[in-house]
Structures are given as structure tokens and as C-alpha cells.
Amino acid sequence: MPDKERVIRCPSCDGYGWFEDDETAEAVDCDWCKGIGYVYRSADGVDRPIPRQDAELVAETIENLERERLHALGYSGQAKKPWEQDIRKGTKGGVNPYEEKPSEE
Numbered sequence: 297m298p299d300k301e302r303v304i305r306c307p308s309c310d311g312y313g314w315f316e317d318d319e320t321a322e323a324v325d326c327d328w329c330k331g332i333g334y335v336y337r338s339a340d341g342v343d344r345p346i347p348r349q350d351a352e353l354v355a356e357t358i359e360n361l362e363r364e365r366l367h368a369l370g371y372s373g374q375a376k377k378p379w380e381q382d383i384r385k386g387t388k389g390g391v392n393p394y395e396e397k398p399s400e401e
């Protein structure tokens with residue numbers, strides 16, 4: 297992570313990383329942060345998406361920010377994947393995009 301940049305919550309999607317398309321009701325990635333939910337902000341206030349190769353560098357920072365964000369939402373505990381968060385149950389974000397249907401036992 298460059299010295300003069302810091303990681304901030306994406307001002308466009310507020311850390312969610314996606315929007316629900318009004319017409320199709322499909323979840324679409326946020327353009328501003330490329331779906332990450334967080335961006336780099338330079339010292340002079342310019343935002344840019346976090347490059348994928350920086351993912352490991354910022355992973356801990358993002359996890360901390362995500363924990364703060366969830367805490368602010370009233371969620372306590374470990375940061376979870378969006379689709380694991382109770383607060384998103386019943387919403388588009390509560391659906392695991394990697395799992396078409398929950399396994400039935």
C-alpha cells in the first residue's frame with residue numbers, strides 16, 4: 297500500500313461493494329471500488345480502486361474496517377462474508393453468490 301494512500305470505505309456503495317439494479321433487481325458490482333467495498337484515498341482526496349495485487353496487503357485493514365462497519369450497523373462479532381451476515385438475510389446480499397441453493401439435509 298503506498299504511503300500516502302489509505303484505505304477507506306467506498307463512498308459510493310458505503311462498503312457494500314454492490315448495488316441492486318433497479319430494473320433487473322440483480323446485484324451489480326460497484327464501479328467505484330470494483331466490488332471490493334473499500335478504496336484507496338490519496339492525501340489529496342483522490343479515490344481509486346484497490347488493485348487486485350494489493351489484496352493481501354490490505355486484507356487486514358479491510359477486515360478491521362469491515363468489523364467497524366458491521367459494529368456500526370449493530371452487529372457484534374467477527375466480520376463475516378456479506379451473505380453470512382444476519383442483517384442481510386432475506387436480501388440480495390444475503391445470498392451466497394457461490395452457492396446456488398442452500399444444501400438441504
Ligand SMILES: [Zn+2]
Pocket residue numbers: 306307308309310311312313314326327328329330331332333334
Ligand atoms: Zn463501492
